[in-house]
Amino acid sequence: MKDSIARVADRSRREFLQTAMLAAGASIVSLPALARQTDKKLGVALVGLGSLSTNQIAPALQKTEHCRLAAIVTGTPAKAKAWSEKYSIAEKNIYNYGSFDRVADNPEIDVVYVVLPNSMHAEYTIRAARANKHVLCEKPMANSAKDCEAMIAACQKANRKLAIGYRLHFEPHNLEAKRLGQEKVLGKLRAIEAGFGFVIGDPTQWRLKKALAGGGALMDVGIYALQGARYVSGEEPIEVVAVETKTDPVKFKEVDETIYFTLRFPSGLLANCGTSYNAGFNRLWAGAEKGWFELSPAYSYGGIKGRMSGDKTISLPQVDQFAAELDDFALCIKNNKPSGVSGEEGLRDLRIIEAIYQSIASGKAVRLKAGG
């Protein structure tokens, strides 16, 4: 929705500029250059060719209006071969983790999309910024708020844009939930409940290793519930209280399995949130003065469904969330506009996540600085 609105806005702006320049008698010669600049698809280098890149992001890149898959970065030669054949990627646009910094010399690459295990987000974001590339980094932004700060600083220093892969900011039902909450369509909010959990498979995967993942369910999917609570309320939490359990202490030896956490917002509103790697739930609910609304499933790649009090459904188009996210970032770059899912937004979540882990460890409520 935001994406299509952005597209329309971009088109209008272009038409306005062309008309304005013609009216002003500007040289006709400059028009193709302007059009080329605006219409050029930004080249994206995909770093890390795991399941998310394979099944979601690469297909999404085939649908984007403003991006194209220009390069890949992988440590696995077999993947390099398969991808280069499937997506016609030239040999010179294939990198491994050793050669990655040479993306600096490749003018076909505008954006580096970091889709690596969480522990590697900071390093590759910073290296990409040093290579003078804009960076789109998957969530969670990093394993610590400190790393997030270093990533932001690196991108600022290089004067490059940084955005986090918060795909639901471009999903129509979630945008509608945000609108219903922030614009108080049903009156003042009185409670939010948000939970995202699933039963994780392969016990050997990187997501269950502390060194690679930083944390477990909270870092991976609890962050969506946290995001939901934040964008529906439009507020930043001032206090968190959290409880953790491991119903399977063997499988989840290194990372958190199931966490419930409550956020207190400045208005007095509470958001009660949950996450799990061992139980499935997928819900964003808010109660307000004049009714309630709910998305369930709320956070999936597709098939989002919404309901409201008064026996209403929230039924909006299902979009390719990754394509919308990529196009939004491309337009932010092209138009030099700030991203709504900036590094600062990723940092806010990591600060809250650290407070949640702190509350679990201490068994106490943890205060947060207002404004995250």
Place this chain on the structure above:
Amino acid sequence: MKDSIARVADRSRREFLQTAMLAAGASIVSLPALARQTDKKLGVALVGLGSLSTNQIAPALQKTEHCRLAAIVTGTPAKAKAWSEKYSIAEKNIYNYGSFDRVADNPEIDVVYVVLPNSMHAEYTIRAARANKHVLCEKPMANSAKDCEAMIAACQKANRKLAIGYRLHFEPHNLEAKRLGQEKVLGKLRAIEAGFGFVIGDPTQWRLKKALAGGGALMDVGIYALQGARYVSGEEPIEVVAVETKTDPVKFKEVDETIYFTLRFPSGLLANCGTSYNAGFNRLWAGAEKGWFELSPAYSYGGIKGRMSGDKTISLPQVDQFAAELDDFALCIKNNKPSGVSGEEGLRDLRIIEAIYQSIASGKAVRLKAGG
């Protein structure tokens, strides 16, 4: 369901006894006496004629198999008149709070049903026990665990039965949720979510006055979420963590408005629960190894609906929960069997509720003694 099972069991037992006695050549003379004893409807004195008595309990008493409305206790002469006319209650069976203790001399009264504001539960339960009557007391059992202990002691001393008005223990969908959870029908439980809240009306009512209600939403409806978590898990919590807010600090000056609390059970299971007097929600959900089940609404007087993973519905008969609760208590008395919703059960909840308030006040996790 339990009720109808209990009825069948009772009938079978009676038939078995009659057959056995006849077979043993027992005196025929004893049969009518036995039948009279077993078939007699127990006389119930209803104490407090507010909305619950008027709209739910009195109509339920017209449907019970083993109880009848024998007497009323009210401080309002107009109510005494209206009720005596509507339900043909003799003058001698109408009491006020001053004359209440004289129920001791009334053989038509077997059971006193206490439906007063929470702060009066202990006093009237103890006075009823001293008058040698069995007592059914509405939830929450009392305003403190200490009061609950005194109520149990008074009934034990008088050798009278005490049960708490936990109507959902006699509601088929809730019984099915209990079975699904406790018998691990979908495997080991991995998470429970339970919440009951509604937007309370009249700001002058007793439920919003601390002295009468003891507490707010938690005492009144949060107790259903607490109960749900306990009967679905079949476990007693060993720790609680709770957070409170008042989105309307004026209306909820004296009592709690919105509370989220998490219970930790000995198995490691967490139950995440919520309650509110200012937001509507009504849900009991459990996730297990092989799926999930949910009741929503879960706690209403009627219209309970259930769903399960695999696109299944849980659709069972809707019963008059108060009639079922009353008949169960009558059969416990007639057959001298323990009630499943005994005073001890009410006391367990009050101990947990006190720990929840303690966690809110301290901002810390509060440990509970194992076994409540």
